Structures are given as C-alpha cells and as structure tokens.
Amino acid sequence: xxxxxxxxxxxxxxxxxxxxxxxxxxxxxxxxxxxxxxxxxxxxxxxxxxxxxxxxxxxxxxxxxxxxxxxxxxxxxxxxxxxxxxxxxxxxxxxxxxxxxxxxxxxxxxxxxxxxxxxxxxxxxxxxxxxxxxxxxxxxxxxxxxxxxxxxxxxxxxxxxxxxxxxxxxxxxxxxxxxxxxxxxxxxxxxxxxxxxxxxxxxxxxxxxxxxxxxxxxxxxxxxxxxxxxxxxxxxxxxxxxxxxxxxxxxxxxxxxxxxxxxxxxxxxxxxxxxxxxxxxxxxxxxxxxxxxx
Amino acid sequence: xxxxxxxxxxxxxxxxxxxxxxxxxxxxxxxxxxxxxxxxxxxxxxxxxxxxxxxxxxxxxxxxxxxxxxxxxxxxxxxxxxxxxxxxxxxxxxxxxxxxxxxxxxxxxxxxxxxxxxxxxxxxxxxxxxxxxxxxxxxxxxxxxxxxxxxxxxxxxxxxxxxxxxxxxxxxxxxxxxxxxxxxxxxxxxxxxxxxxxxxxxxxxxxxxxxxxxxxxxxxxxxxxxxxxxxxxxxxxxxxxxxxxxxxxxxxxxxxxxxxxxxxxxxxxxxxxxxxxxxxxxxx
Numbered sequence: 001x002x003x004x005x006x007x008x009x010x011x012x013x014x015x016x017x018x019x020x021x022x023x024x025x026x027x028x029x030x031x032x033x034x035x036x037x038x039x040x041x042x043x044x045x046x047x048x049x050x051x052x053x054x055x056x057x058x059x060x061x062x063x064x065x066x067x068x069x070x071x072x073x074x075x076x077x078x079x080x081x082x083x084x085x086x087x088x089x090x091x092x093x094x095x096x097x098x099x100x101x102x103x104x105x106x107x108x109x110x111x112x113x114x115x116x117x118x119x120x121x122x123x124x125x126x127x128x129x130x131x132x133x134x135x136x137x138x139x140x141x142x143x144x145x146x147x148x149x150x151x152x153x154x155x156x157x158x159x160x161x162x163x164x165x166x167x168x169x170x171x172x173x174x175x176x177x178x179x180x181x182x183x184x185x186x187x188x189x190x191x192x193x194x195x196x197x198x199x200x201x202x203x204x205x206x207x208x209x210x211x212x213x214x215x216x217x218x219x220x221x222x223x224x225x226x227x228x229x230x231x232x233x234x235x236x237x238x239x240x241x242x243x244x245x246x247x248x249x250x251x252x253x254x255x256x257x258x259x260x261x262x263x264x265x266x267x268x269x270x271x272x273x274x275x276x277x278x279x280x281x282x283x284x285x286x287x288x289x290x291x292x293x294x
Numbered sequence: 295x296x297x298x299x300x301x302x303x304x305x306x307x308x309x310x311x312x313x314x315x316x317x318x319x320x321x322x323x324x325x326x327x328x329x330x331x332x333x334x335x336x337x338x339x340x341x342x343x344x345x346x347x348x349x350x351x352x353x354x355x356x357x358x359x360x361x362x363x364x365x366x367x368x369x370x371x372x373x374x375x376x377x378x379x380x381x382x383x384x385x386x387x388x389x390x391x392x393x394x395x396x397x398x399x400x401x402x403x404x405x406x407x408x409x410x411x412x413x414x415x416x417x418x419x420x421x422x423x424x425x426x427x428x429x430x431x432x433x434x435x436x437x438x439x440x441x442x443x444x445x446x447x448x449x450x451x452x453x454x455x456x457x458x459x460x461x462x463x464x465x466x467x468x469x470x471x472x473x474x475x476x477x478x479x480x481x482x483x484x485x486x487x488x489x490x491x492x493x494x495x496x497x498x499x500x501x502x503x504x505x506x507x508x509x510x511x512x513x514x515x516x517x518x519x520x521x522x523x524x525x526x527x528x529x530x531x532x533x534x535x536x537x538x539x540x541x542x543x544x545x546x547x548x549x550x551x552x553x554x555x556x557x558x559x560x561x562x563x564x565x566x567x568x569x570x571x572x573x574x575x576x577x578x
Binding site: 050054112129142162252263269 | 414
C-alpha cells in the first residue's frame with residue numbers, strides 16, 4: 001500500500017474543498033496530517049494484516065515477527081465440510097438476505113412516512129421504532145425464545161431471521177427516513193399529473209432517486225444480521241449454524257491460524273460493501289447523517 | 295385511498311413487527327422475572343427475584359463493570375472521532391486514502407475486530423513481538439496483560455476500533471451538509487482556531503455526536519459476545535451474567551436471569567433518558 005504523503009503543498013484545492021485555498025497549510029498542520037494518515041493506516045491495517053498472516057502460519061512462536069513455517073492447513077480446514085464453515089457461510093447468507101428483504105418490505109413505507117410527513121403521535125412512533133437500538137436485543141430475545149419454542153420457530157431459518165429483524169429495522173428506518181427527508185416529491189407529483197401510475201412513478205422516479213441510500217441501508221441491514229452471534233445461538237438452538245457460531249469456539253479456544261482464516265471468510269461481504277458504498281459513506285451526507293438524527 | 299389512512303398503513307408493518315417481536319419478548323421476559331413461568335409450574339407474581347438480584351454483591355460489581363466499559367468507550371470514541379474528523383474533512387495529499395481506510399472497520403463484524411485486536415495486544419501478540427525485537431522485553435510476561443484483564447482494556451480497544459469510524463463518518467456527513475461558510479464567517483470576524491472550534495464547529499456537530507454516542511453506549515452496554523470473549527470470568531458484564539444464568543440447566547435460575555436482563559434494559563433506558571435531558575440542556 002502506498003500512502004502519498006510526500007507532497008503536502010501539491011494539489012490546488014478542488015471546488016468543494018473545505019480549506020481556504022489562499023491559506024497554505026502551516027508546518028504544524030502538515031505534520032498533524034501526516035501523523036493522522038499514518039496512524040489511521042497503522043490502526044486499521046495492522047489487525048487485519050495480522051489476520052491474513054496468521055491464516056497462512058503453520059508455526060509462529062514468540063518472539064518471531066513472521067511465521068517460521070508457512071502452510072495452508074487453516075485454509076484446507078476451512079474448505080473441509082467437517083469444519084462447517086461453508087454451511088455457516090451459506091446459512092449466514094440466506095438469513096442476511098431474508099432479513100434485508102423483510103426490512104425493505106416493512107421499513108420502506110415506515111421510513112417514508114417518518115421522513116416526509118408530519119402526523120400526530122410521530123414522536124411516539126419514532127421512539128417505538130428506535131427502542132430496540134437502546135434496549136439490548138439479548139433481553140427481548142430471551143423472552144422471544146419462550147414464544148418461539150411454542151410456535152416451533154426455534155432452530156429454523158425463519159425464526160432466526162425474525163429475531164435479527166429486531167436490531168435491523170431501527171437502523172434501516174433511521175437511514176431511510178433521512179434519505180426520504182432529503183428527497184423532494186415535486187418530480188413524483190409531476191409524473192402523477194402526467195398520468196403515470198403509482199407503480200410507474202415508484203419504479204421510474206422514486207427508486208432511482210433513493211437507490212444509493214437504499215443500497216447503503218440494505219447493506220447495513222445485511223451486515224447487522226451477518227454479525228449476530230448470541231441471538232442466533234439462542235433461537236437457532238445451536239443446530240442452525242451461521243459463520244459467527246463457527247468462528248466463536250476457535251476464537252475462545254486460542255487456535256489462532258484457524259480463527260484467522262474463518263475471520264477472513266467472515267469479512268468477505270464487508271469487503272464487497274466497502275467497494276460498493278465507500279463513495280456514499282464519505283461523500284453523500286444524507287446516508288450517514290441519518291444516524292445523527294436520533 | 296383516504297388520506298387519513300395512508301400514514302397508519304405505511305407505519306403498521308414495521309410497528310407491528312417491532313411491537314409484537316420486541317415488545318412481546320420483553321413482556322414474556324418481564325413476566326418470568328416476576329415469577330410467572332407456567333412451564334416449570336410457577337404462577338404467582340413475586341418480587342423476590344429482583345430482591346435477590348439487588349442484594350447480590352456480585353450483581354453490583356457486574357453492573358459497574360458494564361457501565362464503566364460502555365462509558366469509557368463512548369467518551370473515548372467521541373473524542374477520537376472528532377479529532378480524526380477535524381483532519382479528514384480537509385483535502386490534502388493522502389486524505390482520500392486515509393478517508394477510505396477510516397471507513398474500513400465499519401462493515402467488519404465485531405468478532406473479527408476482536409480477533410484482530412487480540413492477535414496484536416496479547417502478551418505474545420504482534421506488539422509484544424515488536425517490543426522484543428527492539429530489546430525492550432524478553433518474555434511475553436513482560437508485556438502488560440491487556441486481554442482477559444479485570445479492567446477490560448481489550449474489550450474497550452475492540453469497541454473503539456469499530457465505533458470511532460462510525461461517529462467520525464456521521465460527523466463528517468454533518469460537516470459536509472453544513473459547509474464551510476460559518477467557519478469562514480467566524481474567521482473573517484477575527485475568531486482564532488480555538489474559538490472557531492468551540493463556538494462554531496462544536497455546536498454544529500454536537501447533536502450528531504450526542505445521537506451517535508447514545509447508539510454506541512446502548513450497544514456496548516448490551517453487548518454479549520465481546521466481553522464474553524475478551525473478559526475475565528469474574529466479574530463478567532451483565533449481559534454475560536444474564537445469559538449464563540439463562541442457559542443454566544437448572545430452570546429455576548431463569549426468573550433471576552430475566553430479572554437481571556430486565557434491570558439491564560431499565561438501566562439502559564434510564565441512563566439514556568437522563569443523557570438526552572442533559573444533552574438538550576447542553577446543546578441550547
């Protein structure tokens with residue numbers, strides 16, 4: 001990785017730049033910037049890089065800085081059926097997709113109502129929808145466990161997805177309400193007066209306008225489900241295996257190489273998310289700004 | 295469609311799910327904590343489980359630990375996030391790479407963050423190896439115990455790694471939507487950097503910091519797997535204690551487990567209500 005910190009005076013400020021182009025950065029400012037870039041790179045890359053190295057380590061004893069013997073043992077194990085990594089990967093993907101689809105189905109209308117309309121009892125609705133962010137999901141899950149046993153929903157994909165919805169819906173609504181609040185309805189009204197049907201308006205006017213926000217919100221939702229551990233353990237009863245459930249014993253068991261390899265598999269969608277959304281996250285204020293409106 | 299019905303119809307699916315699942319789950323848990331547990335033949339409402347939880351010295355120790363981890367994480371991540379944001383909001387050589395790297399932890403699962411941090415900071419971790427290479431330590435035991443320690447340092451480090459970018463990106467988003475005008479105005483009026491930060495910038499970003507810190511506090515306060523993975527067995531955080539009791543083969547322990555979780559939930563809500571009150575007061 002190359003970090004271009006060598007030419008601090010170089011680029012003339014772009015139009016949207018925040019800093020006054022007339023004012024050249026002082027020596028102190030330049031050093032603060034270099035230090036910041038270096039520390040971000042170190043803090044972010046070091047733990048993840050260590051995982052990569054560990055996953056290929058066969059023997060790596062203290063105090064060696066690099067493994068003394070390299071090997072593919074951890075990866076061979078991950079690919080093996082007995083490790084249940086692939087089963088976990090498949091289950092995690094299915095649950096994540098189901099949770100995302102359900103979140104969109106129930107969350108999109110609700111976030112539109114909250115983002116674009118004023119109505120009586122709005123703050124109560126907001127509080128109810130955001131409550132699961134504040135009260136630990138584990139608490140509700142223990143109660144749900146009892147109900148789900150009776151409904152025969154434990155150890156099922158659907159049961160696990162339902163429980164993942166509890167933390168997912170609030171985040172989805174928070175982001176999408178902010179997206180809708182920043183989106184004018186004038187174009188929709190024009191399309192309607194020109195005779196477009198509701199479905200057509202949604203497909204050709206609304207959807208393109210909110211699509212980038214919706215993408216980020218859906219990915220957040222997917223990742224919330226993807227990262228769930230204890231709720232899956234409880235409702236899945238230990239027989240419905242997702243990736244975090246496969247990973248956990250290796251983490252607590254101190255098997256570094258295998259834990260590292262599974263961790264890297266577990267990161268896969270995160271990489272995809274970053275590639276697809278990094279522009280929206282840092283450049284489009286409405287998406288992340290939604291979290292600032294609790 | 296009548297306009298009066300439109301908004302309720304839009305809200306019903308989401309509200310219904312949250313109220314049924316989340317509210318239902320809380321209600322069942324609350325019932326059990328009061329001793330209503332027909333499955334094991336308990337039908338009488340009683341407060342004795344709450345009483346036994348509150349008179350347990352270990353409970354208070356766990357509550358304090360849970361609170362301390364959440365509070366330290368929240369304060370540190372807010373301060374660090376503002377610091378990084380102040381630099382990252384400007385454009386300079388390397389700022390694009392830095393901003394991209396800054397986002398990396400956001401989608402990384404907490405368990406993976408924990409495993410990365412552990413491999414760095416254990417007594418035989420990468421940092422200890424670097425120190426050994428520099429000749430500063432000889433054996434792993436010379437390196438301070440940061441994992442499985444009573445202070446929960448590696449727990450806080452893991453949370454910080456995950457949450458600093460979260461707050462930071464929200465603050466960056468707010469700054470972007472506000473634009474540089476206010477600061478420039480303050481500058482032309484003769485305000486120095488310090489004054490610009492405290493009288494212009496901070497009031498602008500404060501609401502965003504407050505809402506994200508609420509999310510972070512609640513999340514770290516209720517998190518189970520990170521303290522289970524990186525903490526000592528005793529004292530454990532409240533979610534860990536509650537889950538341990540809940541999973542005990544002795545079903546008679548369940549009402550107490552539920553009492554602990556209900557207290558956990560109530561404390562979380564009370565702290566946040568108090569915090570919001572305080573925050574409103576501070577923002578105005």
